[in-house]
Amino acid sequence: MAEDRALVDRFLDMLAAEAGASRNTLLAYRNDLTAAAATLPSLGQADAKQIGQLGPAWSELSPSTVARRSAALRRFYGFLHEEGLRRDDPSSSLPRPATERPLPRILAPHEVDAMFAAVEDLASSGRPLALRNHALLELLYGSGLRATELVSLPRGALRTGQPFLILRGKGAKERLVPISDRAFAAVEKWLPHVPAKSAYLFPGGKAHLSRVRLFQLVREMAALAGIAPDRVSPHVLRHAFATHLLAGGADLRVLQALLGHADIATTQIYTHVDTGRLVELVNARHPLATRSASS
Template identity: 60%
Template structure:
Protein backbone atom coordinates (compact mmCIF):
# COMPACT_ATOMS: atom_id res chain seq x y z
CA UNK A 1 0.00 0.00 0.00
CA UNK A 2 2.79 2.42 0.90
CA UNK A 3 4.52 1.76 -2.41
CA UNK A 4 1.57 1.35 -4.77
CA UNK A 5 -0.97 3.80 -3.36
CA UNK A 6 1.03 6.38 -1.41
CA UNK A 7 4.07 6.26 -3.68
CA UNK A 8 6.58 6.28 -0.83
CA UNK A 9 10.25 5.87 -1.61
CA UNK A 10 12.09 2.67 -0.65
CA UNK A 11 13.93 4.45 2.18
CA UNK A 12 10.64 5.70 3.68
CA UNK A 13 9.12 2.23 3.48
CA UNK A 14 12.19 0.74 5.17
CA UNK A 15 11.90 3.33 7.97
CA UNK A 16 8.20 2.50 8.44
CA UNK A 17 9.02 -1.20 8.61
CA UNK A 18 11.68 -0.62 11.26
CA UNK A 19 9.30 1.51 13.35
CA UNK A 20 6.56 -1.12 13.16
CA UNK A 21 8.92 -3.97 14.06
CA UNK A 22 10.29 -2.07 17.05
CA UNK A 23 6.79 -1.18 18.27
CA UNK A 24 5.77 -4.83 17.91
CA UNK A 25 8.70 -5.88 20.09
CA UNK A 26 7.75 -3.35 22.78
CA UNK A 27 4.19 -4.67 22.75
CA UNK A 28 5.30 -8.32 22.95
CA UNK A 29 4.09 -9.11 19.44
CA UNK A 30 0.57 -7.74 20.04
CA UNK A 31 0.83 -4.75 17.69
CA UNK A 32 -2.01 -5.83 15.40
CA UNK A 33 -4.47 -6.54 18.24
CA UNK A 34 -3.35 -3.81 20.66
CA UNK A 35 -6.12 -1.78 22.28
CA UNK A 36 -5.90 1.88 23.28
CA UNK A 37 -4.61 1.09 26.77
CA UNK A 38 -1.79 -1.12 25.53
CA UNK A 39 -0.87 1.28 22.73
CA UNK A 40 -0.74 4.12 25.24
CA UNK A 41 2.14 2.41 27.05
CA UNK A 42 4.44 3.25 24.14
CA UNK A 43 4.65 6.87 25.32
CA UNK A 44 6.69 5.80 28.35
CA UNK A 45 8.91 3.58 26.21
CA UNK A 46 9.65 6.47 23.86
CA UNK A 47 10.24 9.09 26.58
CA UNK A 48 13.99 9.32 25.92
CA UNK A 49 13.57 9.82 22.16
CA UNK A 50 13.57 13.11 20.31
CA UNK A 51 10.15 14.55 19.51
CA UNK A 52 10.83 14.14 15.79
CA UNK A 53 11.54 10.41 16.23
CA UNK A 54 8.35 9.91 18.26
CA UNK A 55 6.35 11.81 15.63
CA UNK A 56 7.71 9.57 12.86
CA UNK A 57 6.93 6.39 14.81
CA UNK A 58 3.40 7.60 15.55
CA UNK A 59 2.88 8.41 11.89
CA UNK A 60 3.91 4.89 10.91
CA UNK A 61 1.52 3.36 13.44
CA UNK A 62 -1.39 5.58 12.45
CA UNK A 63 -1.02 4.58 8.83
CA UNK A 64 -0.70 0.94 9.89
CA UNK A 65 -3.97 0.98 11.83
CA UNK A 66 -5.64 2.92 9.05
CA UNK A 67 -4.60 0.15 6.68
CA UNK A 68 -6.02 -2.52 9.00
CA UNK A 69 -9.33 -0.65 9.08
CA UNK A 70 -9.47 -0.25 5.31
CA UNK A 71 -8.79 -3.96 4.85
CA UNK A 72 -11.45 -4.93 7.44
CA UNK A 73 -8.77 -6.54 9.61
CA UNK A 74 -9.86 -4.41 12.57
CA UNK A 75 -13.11 -2.73 13.53
CA UNK A 76 -11.54 0.05 15.58
CA UNK A 77 -8.58 2.39 15.46
CA UNK A 78 -6.57 2.64 18.71
CA UNK A 79 -4.09 5.19 17.30
CA UNK A 80 -5.65 8.22 19.10
CA UNK A 81 -3.99 6.79 22.24
CA UNK A 82 -0.55 7.46 20.72
CA UNK A 83 1.42 10.45 22.04
CA UNK A 84 1.23 13.72 20.15
CA UNK A 85 4.64 15.35 20.47
CA UNK A 86 4.74 19.04 19.81
CA UNK A 87 7.03 19.71 16.89
CA UNK A 88 8.64 22.95 15.90
CA UNK A 89 10.39 22.50 12.62
CA UNK A 90 14.07 23.34 13.15
CA UNK A 91 15.90 25.56 10.72
CA UNK A 92 18.20 23.50 8.52
CA UNK A 93 21.94 23.65 9.07
CA UNK A 94 23.71 25.65 6.40
CA UNK A 95 27.24 26.47 5.39
CA UNK A 96 28.45 29.98 4.78
CA UNK A 97 29.64 30.70 1.26
CA UNK A 98 33.25 30.97 2.43
CA UNK A 99 33.03 27.45 3.87
CA UNK A 100 31.72 26.16 0.55
CA UNK A 101 34.61 27.92 -1.20
CA UNK A 102 37.08 26.17 1.11
CA UNK A 103 35.50 22.80 0.35
CA UNK A 104 35.79 23.34 -3.38
CA UNK A 105 39.34 24.65 -3.12
CA UNK A 106 40.34 21.49 -1.26
CA UNK A 107 38.60 19.20 -3.78
CA UNK A 108 40.06 21.03 -6.78
CA UNK A 109 43.59 21.01 -5.39
CA UNK A 110 43.32 17.26 -4.80
CA UNK A 111 42.66 16.71 -8.52
CA UNK A 112 45.63 18.88 -9.52
CA UNK A 113 48.23 17.11 -7.40
CA UNK A 114 50.84 15.05 -9.20
CA UNK A 115 49.73 11.43 -9.37
CA UNK A 116 46.22 12.27 -8.16
CA UNK A 117 44.00 9.16 -8.12
CA UNK A 118 40.84 9.09 -10.27
CA UNK A 119 38.75 9.17 -7.09
CA UNK A 120 39.85 12.78 -6.56
CA UNK A 121 37.96 13.78 -9.71
CA UNK A 122 35.03 11.62 -8.61
CA UNK A 123 34.89 13.44 -5.26
CA UNK A 124 34.95 16.82 -7.00
CA UNK A 125 32.15 15.71 -9.34
CA UNK A 126 30.06 14.58 -6.36
CA UNK A 127 30.61 17.92 -4.64
CA UNK A 128 29.79 19.90 -7.79
CA UNK A 129 26.55 18.00 -8.33
CA UNK A 130 25.49 18.24 -4.68
CA UNK A 131 25.99 21.98 -4.40
CA UNK A 132 25.37 22.77 -8.08
CA UNK A 133 21.97 21.09 -8.34
CA UNK A 134 20.64 20.41 -4.84
CA UNK A 135 20.10 16.73 -5.49
CA UNK A 136 19.27 14.39 -2.64
CA UNK A 137 22.01 11.94 -1.65
CA UNK A 138 20.05 8.93 -2.93
CA UNK A 139 19.37 10.63 -6.25
CA UNK A 140 23.04 11.49 -6.70
CA UNK A 141 24.64 8.14 -5.89
CA UNK A 142 22.13 6.30 -8.10
CA UNK A 143 22.61 8.48 -11.20
CA UNK A 144 22.87 6.33 -14.35
CA UNK A 145 26.03 6.84 -16.39
CA UNK A 146 23.97 7.99 -19.37
CA UNK A 147 22.03 10.56 -17.32
CA UNK A 148 24.54 13.22 -18.39
CA UNK A 149 24.50 14.52 -21.93
CA UNK A 150 26.87 17.13 -23.30
CA UNK A 151 24.05 18.89 -25.18
CA UNK A 152 21.68 18.92 -22.22
CA UNK A 153 22.20 21.39 -19.35
CA UNK A 154 19.83 19.54 -17.05
CA UNK A 155 19.00 16.12 -15.64
CA UNK A 156 15.67 14.35 -15.47
CA UNK A 157 15.52 12.67 -12.07
CA UNK A 158 13.10 10.27 -10.48
CA UNK A 159 12.89 11.41 -6.88
CA UNK A 160 10.68 10.67 -3.88
CA UNK A 161 7.54 8.74 -4.68
CA UNK A 162 8.81 8.00 -8.19
CA UNK A 163 8.07 11.58 -9.30
CA UNK A 164 10.18 12.91 -12.14
CA UNK A 165 11.58 16.42 -12.11
CA UNK A 166 13.89 18.59 -14.15
CA UNK A 167 17.15 19.55 -12.42
CA UNK A 168 19.26 22.30 -14.05
CA UNK A 169 23.01 21.81 -13.85
CA UNK A 170 25.54 24.59 -13.49
CA UNK A 171 28.13 24.74 -16.26
CA UNK A 172 30.83 23.91 -13.70
CA UNK A 173 29.00 20.83 -12.45
CA UNK A 174 28.29 19.61 -15.98
CA UNK A 175 31.92 20.03 -17.04
CA UNK A 176 33.42 18.23 -14.04
CA UNK A 177 30.81 15.46 -14.17
CA UNK A 178 31.55 14.94 -17.86
CA UNK A 179 35.29 14.65 -17.12
CA UNK A 180 34.54 12.01 -14.51
CA UNK A 181 32.11 10.19 -16.81
CA UNK A 182 34.92 9.76 -19.36
CA UNK A 183 36.87 7.77 -16.75
CA UNK A 184 33.98 5.40 -16.01
CA UNK A 185 33.90 2.20 -18.05
CA UNK A 186 31.34 2.44 -20.82
CA UNK A 187 29.76 -0.86 -19.74
CA UNK A 188 29.04 0.55 -16.26
CA UNK A 189 25.36 1.38 -15.67
CA UNK A 190 26.15 3.88 -12.90
CA UNK A 191 27.90 7.25 -12.99
CA UNK A 192 29.44 6.59 -9.58
CA UNK A 193 30.03 2.83 -9.52
CA UNK A 194 31.28 0.66 -6.68
CA UNK A 195 32.29 -2.98 -6.58
CA UNK A 196 28.71 -4.14 -6.07
CA UNK A 197 26.69 -1.43 -7.83
CA UNK A 198 26.84 2.29 -7.14
CA UNK A 199 28.41 3.98 -4.14
CA UNK A 200 26.18 4.11 -1.07
CA UNK A 201 24.77 7.13 0.72
CA UNK A 202 27.01 6.26 3.65
CA UNK A 203 30.07 6.35 1.39
CA UNK A 204 28.97 9.74 0.02
CA UNK A 205 28.59 10.97 3.59
CA UNK A 206 32.13 9.80 4.38
CA UNK A 207 33.58 11.45 1.26
CA UNK A 208 31.97 14.82 2.03
CA UNK A 209 33.07 14.79 5.67
CA UNK A 210 36.62 13.78 4.74
CA UNK A 211 36.81 16.75 2.34
CA UNK A 212 35.51 19.04 5.08
CA UNK A 213 38.16 17.85 7.53
CA UNK A 214 40.94 18.43 5.00
CA UNK A 215 39.56 21.90 4.29
CA UNK A 216 39.75 22.81 7.98
CA UNK A 217 35.98 22.71 8.52
CA UNK A 218 34.44 20.80 11.42
CA UNK A 219 33.20 17.58 9.73
CA UNK A 220 30.22 17.49 12.09
CA UNK A 221 28.90 20.60 10.31
CA UNK A 222 28.95 19.06 6.84
CA UNK A 223 26.90 16.35 5.15
CA UNK A 224 25.31 15.81 1.73
CA UNK A 225 22.03 17.15 3.09
CA UNK A 226 23.74 20.26 4.47
CA UNK A 227 25.11 20.96 0.99
CA UNK A 228 21.59 20.57 -0.42
CA UNK A 229 20.44 23.15 2.14
CA UNK A 230 23.35 25.42 1.19
CA UNK A 231 22.37 25.18 -2.49
CA UNK A 232 18.81 26.24 -1.68
CA UNK A 233 19.68 28.99 0.79
CA UNK A 234 22.38 30.58 -1.35
CA UNK A 235 20.21 30.40 -4.47
CA UNK A 236 17.32 32.07 -2.65
CA UNK A 237 19.66 34.76 -1.31
CA UNK A 238 20.76 35.39 -4.89
CA UNK A 239 17.20 36.18 -5.94
CA UNK A 240 15.77 32.79 -6.96
CA UNK A 241 12.00 32.48 -7.16
CA UNK A 242 10.49 30.32 -4.40
CA UNK A 243 8.37 28.30 -6.85
CA UNK A 244 11.37 27.62 -9.06
CA UNK A 245 13.33 26.48 -6.01
CA UNK A 246 10.47 24.17 -5.03
CA UNK A 247 10.63 22.54 -8.45
CA UNK A 248 14.40 22.14 -8.38
CA UNK A 249 14.38 20.60 -4.89
CA UNK A 250 11.47 18.30 -5.69
CA UNK A 251 9.31 19.44 -2.77
CA UNK A 252 5.68 18.34 -3.04
CA UNK A 253 4.56 21.18 -0.73
CA UNK A 254 5.86 24.73 -1.05
CA UNK A 255 5.62 25.00 2.75
CA UNK A 256 8.68 22.74 2.87
CA UNK A 257 10.56 25.14 0.59
CA UNK A 258 9.51 28.19 2.61
CA UNK A 259 11.76 27.07 5.47
CA UNK A 260 14.63 28.57 3.47
CA UNK A 261 13.03 32.03 3.60
CA UNK A 262 13.19 31.77 7.40
CA UNK A 263 16.84 30.73 7.22
CA UNK A 264 17.72 33.72 5.07
CA UNK A 265 15.62 36.09 7.19
CA UNK A 266 17.23 34.92 10.44
CA UNK A 267 20.65 35.32 8.85
CA UNK A 268 19.85 38.89 7.81
CA UNK A 269 18.51 39.79 11.25
CA UNK A 270 21.67 38.43 12.87
CA UNK A 271 23.76 40.36 10.37
CA UNK A 272 22.00 43.64 11.21
CA UNK A 273 22.32 43.04 14.95
CA UNK A 274 26.00 42.23 14.69
CA UNK A 275 27.28 44.55 11.95
CA UNK A 276 25.00 47.59 11.79
CA UNK A 277 26.54 50.76 13.30
CA UNK A 278 23.55 51.20 15.63
CA UNK A 279 24.30 47.82 17.19
CA UNK A 280 27.32 49.43 18.84
CA UNK A 281 25.02 51.95 20.50
CA UNK A 282 22.85 49.27 22.11
CA UNK A 283 24.94 49.28 25.27
CA UNK A 284 24.67 53.07 25.54
CA UNK A 285 20.89 53.00 25.02
CA UNK A 286 20.40 50.41 27.75
CA UNK A 287 22.45 52.30 30.34
CA UNK A 288 20.65 53.60 33.38
CA UNK A 289 20.65 57.42 33.67
Protein backbone atom coordinates in the same frame (compact mmCIF):
# COMPACT_ATOMS: atom_id res chain seq x y z
CA MET B 1 5.85 -11.67 21.66
CA ALA B 2 8.52 -13.66 19.86
CA GLU B 3 6.92 -12.89 16.48
CA ASP B 4 7.08 -9.14 17.14
CA ARG B 5 10.70 -9.35 18.27
CA ALA B 6 11.57 -11.23 15.08
CA LEU B 7 9.91 -8.54 12.94
CA VAL B 8 11.71 -5.76 14.80
CA ASP B 9 15.03 -7.58 14.39
CA ARG B 10 14.41 -7.94 10.66
CA PHE B 11 13.51 -4.27 10.37
CA LEU B 12 16.64 -3.19 12.26
CA ASP B 13 18.80 -5.44 10.08
CA MET B 14 17.43 -3.59 7.05
CA LEU B 15 18.21 -0.20 8.62
CA ALA B 16 21.77 -1.28 9.38
CA ALA B 17 22.42 -2.82 5.96
CA GLU B 18 20.60 -0.44 3.61
CA ALA B 19 20.55 2.85 5.50
CA GLY B 20 23.83 2.48 7.35
CA ALA B 21 22.12 3.27 10.64
CA SER B 22 24.46 3.65 13.60
CA ARG B 23 24.29 1.55 16.75
CA ASN B 24 22.68 4.43 18.66
CA THR B 25 20.07 4.93 15.93
CA LEU B 26 19.20 1.23 15.94
CA LEU B 27 18.92 1.26 19.74
CA ALA B 28 16.62 4.29 19.60
CA TYR B 29 14.35 2.56 17.06
CA ARG B 30 14.26 -0.59 19.16
CA ASN B 31 13.35 1.38 22.30
CA ASP B 32 10.54 3.26 20.53
CA LEU B 33 9.13 0.11 18.96
CA THR B 34 9.33 -1.76 22.27
CA ALA B 35 7.49 1.09 24.01
CA ALA B 36 4.74 0.96 21.38
CA ALA B 37 4.52 -2.83 21.63
CA ALA B 38 3.80 -2.51 25.35
CA THR B 39 0.59 -0.64 24.48
CA LEU B 40 -0.58 -2.82 21.57
CA PRO B 41 -1.94 -6.40 21.60
CA SER B 42 0.47 -7.21 18.77
CA LEU B 43 2.95 -4.80 17.22
CA GLY B 44 3.16 -6.57 13.87
CA GLN B 45 -0.55 -7.33 13.50
CA ALA B 46 -2.09 -4.17 15.01
CA ASP B 47 -4.91 -2.73 12.91
CA ALA B 48 -5.69 0.92 12.20
CA LYS B 49 -8.15 1.17 15.10
CA GLN B 50 -5.60 -0.16 17.60
CA ILE B 51 -2.92 2.13 16.18
CA GLY B 52 -5.32 5.06 16.60
CA GLN B 53 -5.46 4.37 20.36
CA LEU B 54 -1.77 5.23 20.72
CA GLY B 55 -2.60 8.95 20.67
CA PRO B 56 -4.58 8.89 23.92
CA ALA B 57 -2.10 6.42 25.45
CA TRP B 58 0.75 8.85 24.76
CA SER B 59 -1.13 11.97 25.88
CA GLU B 60 1.29 12.69 28.73
CA LEU B 61 4.40 12.43 26.56
CA SER B 62 6.06 15.47 25.02
CA PRO B 63 5.16 16.28 21.37
CA SER B 64 8.73 15.54 20.29
CA THR B 65 8.63 12.06 21.88
CA VAL B 66 5.27 11.28 20.27
CA ALA B 67 6.59 12.52 16.92
CA ARG B 68 9.69 10.34 17.24
CA ARG B 69 7.74 7.22 18.19
CA SER B 70 5.24 7.81 15.39
CA ALA B 71 8.09 8.21 12.90
CA ALA B 72 9.63 4.93 14.07
CA LEU B 73 6.32 3.08 13.70
CA ARG B 74 5.62 4.71 10.35
CA ARG B 75 8.90 3.44 8.98
CA PHE B 76 8.39 0.01 10.60
CA TYR B 77 4.95 -0.53 9.09
CA GLY B 78 6.13 0.82 5.74
CA PHE B 79 8.87 -1.81 5.80
CA LEU B 80 6.42 -4.63 6.66
CA HIS B 81 4.12 -3.56 3.83
CA GLU B 82 6.92 -3.26 1.26
CA GLU B 83 8.31 -6.66 2.25
CA GLY B 84 4.89 -8.29 1.91
CA LEU B 85 4.79 -9.15 5.61
CA ARG B 86 1.39 -7.49 5.93
CA ARG B 87 -1.17 -6.43 3.33
CA ASP B 88 -1.83 -2.95 4.62
CA ASP B 89 0.03 -0.04 6.17
CA PRO B 90 -1.91 1.27 9.20
CA SER B 91 0.50 4.14 9.89
CA SER B 92 -1.99 6.78 8.69
CA SER B 93 -3.73 6.31 12.06
CA LEU B 94 -0.63 7.30 14.02
CA PRO B 95 -0.75 10.59 15.97
CA ARG B 96 0.85 13.59 14.28
CA PRO B 97 1.70 16.16 16.97
CA ALA B 98 2.52 19.69 15.91
CA THR B 99 6.22 20.23 16.48
CA GLU B 100 8.56 23.00 15.45
CA ARG B 101 10.87 22.05 12.61
CA PRO B 102 14.53 22.60 13.55
CA LEU B 103 16.41 25.05 11.38
CA PRO B 104 18.58 23.24 8.85
CA ARG B 105 22.32 23.17 9.39
CA ILE B 106 24.15 24.98 6.61
CA LEU B 107 27.59 26.18 5.59
CA ALA B 108 28.52 29.79 4.88
CA PRO B 109 29.42 30.58 1.25
CA HIS B 110 33.09 31.03 2.15
CA GLU B 111 33.14 27.56 3.71
CA VAL B 112 31.70 26.02 0.56
CA ASP B 113 34.32 27.94 -1.44
CA ALA B 114 37.03 26.46 0.78
CA MET B 115 35.72 22.94 0.15
CA PHE B 116 35.74 23.49 -3.61
CA ALA B 117 39.24 24.96 -3.52
CA ALA B 118 40.59 21.91 -1.66
CA VAL B 119 38.77 19.39 -3.86
CA GLU B 120 39.66 21.15 -7.12
CA ASP B 121 43.30 21.26 -6.08
CA LEU B 122 43.33 17.46 -5.69
CA ALA B 123 41.38 16.98 -8.92
CA SER B 124 44.01 18.94 -10.85
CA SER B 125 46.29 15.92 -10.36
CA GLY B 126 44.04 13.92 -12.67
CA ARG B 127 43.74 11.04 -10.21
CA PRO B 128 40.45 9.19 -10.85
CA LEU B 129 39.10 9.24 -7.30
CA ALA B 130 39.90 12.94 -6.95
CA LEU B 131 38.00 13.59 -10.20
CA ARG B 132 35.09 11.53 -8.90
CA ASN B 133 34.94 13.49 -5.64
CA HIS B 134 34.99 16.78 -7.53
CA ALA B 135 32.05 15.63 -9.67
CA LEU B 136 30.15 14.51 -6.56
CA LEU B 137 30.64 17.88 -4.85
CA GLU B 138 29.63 19.86 -7.95
CA LEU B 139 26.37 17.91 -8.26
CA LEU B 140 25.59 17.96 -4.54
CA TYR B 141 25.97 21.69 -4.03
CA GLY B 142 25.30 22.86 -7.59
CA SER B 143 22.03 20.99 -8.08
CA GLY B 144 20.77 20.26 -4.57
CA LEU B 145 20.47 16.52 -5.16
CA ARG B 146 19.52 14.16 -2.36
CA ALA B 147 22.19 11.60 -1.49
CA THR B 148 20.23 8.67 -2.92
CA GLU B 149 19.46 10.58 -6.10
CA LEU B 150 23.13 11.37 -6.61
CA VAL B 151 24.67 7.97 -6.00
CA SER B 152 22.07 6.22 -8.17
CA LEU B 153 22.49 8.45 -11.22
CA PRO B 154 22.73 6.34 -14.41
CA ARG B 155 25.99 6.53 -16.33
CA GLY B 156 24.39 8.54 -19.14
CA ALA B 157 22.26 10.82 -16.94
CA LEU B 158 24.03 13.98 -18.10
CA ARG B 159 23.83 14.71 -21.82
CA THR B 160 25.84 17.26 -23.74
CA GLY B 161 23.74 20.29 -24.66
CA GLN B 162 21.04 19.45 -22.12
CA PRO B 163 21.56 21.70 -19.05
CA PHE B 164 19.19 19.69 -16.89
CA LEU B 165 18.17 16.16 -16.03
CA ILE B 166 14.85 14.64 -15.03
CA LEU B 167 14.92 12.83 -11.71
CA ARG B 168 12.45 10.51 -10.08
CA GLY B 169 12.83 11.43 -6.42
CA LYS B 170 10.89 10.95 -3.19
CA GLY B 171 7.41 9.57 -3.66
CA ALA B 172 8.32 8.57 -7.26
CA LYS B 173 7.75 12.20 -8.30
CA GLU B 174 9.66 13.56 -11.28
CA ARG B 175 11.37 16.93 -11.23
CA LEU B 176 13.68 18.96 -13.40
CA VAL B 177 17.17 19.51 -11.98
CA PRO B 178 19.52 22.16 -13.45
CA ILE B 179 23.09 21.09 -14.20
CA SER B 180 25.72 23.83 -14.25
CA ASP B 181 28.54 24.10 -16.78
CA ARG B 182 30.93 23.45 -13.88
CA ALA B 183 29.19 20.18 -13.05
CA PHE B 184 29.20 19.10 -16.69
CA ALA B 185 32.92 19.78 -16.93
CA ALA B 186 33.64 17.85 -13.73
CA VAL B 187 31.56 14.87 -14.85
CA GLU B 188 33.19 14.83 -18.30
CA LYS B 189 36.60 14.51 -16.65
CA TRP B 190 35.37 11.68 -14.45
CA LEU B 191 33.45 9.70 -17.12
CA PRO B 192 36.50 8.16 -18.86
CA HIS B 193 37.34 6.45 -15.56
CA VAL B 194 33.90 4.86 -15.13
CA PRO B 195 34.06 1.16 -16.13
CA ALA B 196 32.34 0.55 -19.47
CA LYS B 197 30.11 -2.14 -17.93
CA SER B 198 28.89 0.12 -15.11
CA ALA B 199 25.24 1.16 -15.27
CA TYR B 200 25.92 3.98 -12.79
CA LEU B 201 27.82 7.25 -13.01
CA PHE B 202 29.34 6.59 -9.58
CA PRO B 203 29.88 2.82 -9.31
CA GLY B 204 30.75 1.10 -6.07
CA GLY B 205 30.72 -2.51 -4.92
CA LYS B 206 28.23 -4.51 -6.99
CA ALA B 207 26.08 -1.52 -7.91
CA HIS B 208 26.55 2.18 -7.17
CA LEU B 209 28.37 4.13 -4.49
CA SER B 210 26.52 3.72 -1.19
CA ARG B 211 24.94 6.57 0.73
CA VAL B 212 27.15 5.71 3.69
CA ARG B 213 30.29 5.98 1.54
CA LEU B 214 29.09 9.31 0.10
CA PHE B 215 28.60 10.59 3.65
CA GLN B 216 32.17 9.58 4.49
CA LEU B 217 33.58 11.20 1.36
CA VAL B 218 31.82 14.50 2.03
CA ARG B 219 33.23 14.59 5.54
CA GLU B 220 36.70 13.91 4.14
CA MET B 221 36.28 16.84 1.74
CA ALA B 222 35.24 19.07 4.63
CA ALA B 223 38.32 18.06 6.62
CA LEU B 224 40.55 18.96 3.66
CA ALA B 225 39.11 22.49 3.82
CA GLY B 226 39.69 22.77 7.58
CA ILE B 227 35.98 22.44 8.39
CA ALA B 228 34.88 20.22 11.28
CA PRO B 229 33.66 17.02 9.56
CA ASP B 230 30.73 16.60 11.95
CA ARG B 231 29.26 19.86 10.58
CA VAL B 232 29.02 18.55 7.04
CA SER B 233 26.97 15.89 5.27
CA PRO B 234 25.36 15.51 1.83
CA HIS B 235 22.14 16.91 3.27
CA VAL B 236 23.94 19.93 4.73
CA LEU B 237 25.22 20.71 1.22
CA ARG B 238 21.65 20.40 -0.09
CA HIS B 239 20.56 22.86 2.61
CA ALA B 240 23.40 25.19 1.62
CA PHE B 241 22.29 25.01 -2.04
CA ALA B 242 18.76 26.05 -1.05
CA THR B 243 19.74 28.74 1.45
CA HIS B 244 22.31 30.39 -0.80
CA LEU B 245 19.87 30.41 -3.74
CA LEU B 246 17.21 32.05 -1.57
CA ALA B 247 19.74 34.60 -0.32
CA GLY B 248 20.54 35.37 -3.96
CA GLY B 249 16.91 36.25 -4.63
CA ALA B 250 15.46 32.93 -5.83
CA ASP B 251 11.68 32.63 -5.75
CA LEU B 252 10.35 30.26 -3.07
CA ARG B 253 8.15 28.39 -5.59
CA VAL B 254 11.11 27.88 -7.89
CA LEU B 255 13.14 26.61 -4.95
CA GLN B 256 10.32 24.22 -4.06
CA ALA B 257 10.44 22.76 -7.58
CA LEU B 258 14.23 22.47 -7.57
CA LEU B 259 14.27 20.65 -4.23
CA GLY B 260 11.36 18.39 -5.10
CA HIS B 261 9.29 19.34 -2.05
CA ALA B 262 5.65 18.22 -2.29
CA ASP B 263 4.56 20.94 0.17
CA ILE B 264 5.88 24.50 0.06
CA ALA B 265 5.69 24.52 3.86
CA THR B 266 8.76 22.28 3.78
CA THR B 267 10.59 24.81 1.62
CA GLN B 268 9.59 27.72 3.85
CA ILE B 269 11.97 26.53 6.57
CA TYR B 270 14.72 28.26 4.56
CA THR B 271 13.05 31.63 5.02
CA HIS B 272 14.00 31.44 8.72
CA VAL B 273 17.68 30.93 7.94
CA ASP B 274 18.39 34.25 6.28
CA THR B 275 15.87 36.68 7.77
CA GLY B 276 18.25 39.61 7.33
CA ARG B 277 18.30 39.08 3.58
CA LEU B 278 14.49 38.87 3.47
CA VAL B 279 14.08 42.16 5.37
CA GLU B 280 16.57 43.79 3.02
CA LEU B 281 14.61 42.43 0.04
CA VAL B 282 11.33 43.91 1.32
CA ASN B 283 12.93 47.29 2.03
CA ALA B 284 14.52 47.43 -1.41
CA ARG B 285 11.82 45.90 -3.65
CA HIS B 286 8.47 46.70 -2.05
CA PRO B 287 6.54 49.49 -3.89
CA LEU B 288 6.25 51.47 -0.65
CA ALA B 289 10.02 51.41 -0.15
CA THR B 290 10.48 54.49 -2.36
CA ARG B 291 7.83 56.54 -0.56
CA SER B 292 8.78 58.72 2.38
CA ALA B 293 7.14 58.21 5.76
CA SER B 294 5.38 61.60 5.49
CA SER B 295 3.80 60.87 2.09
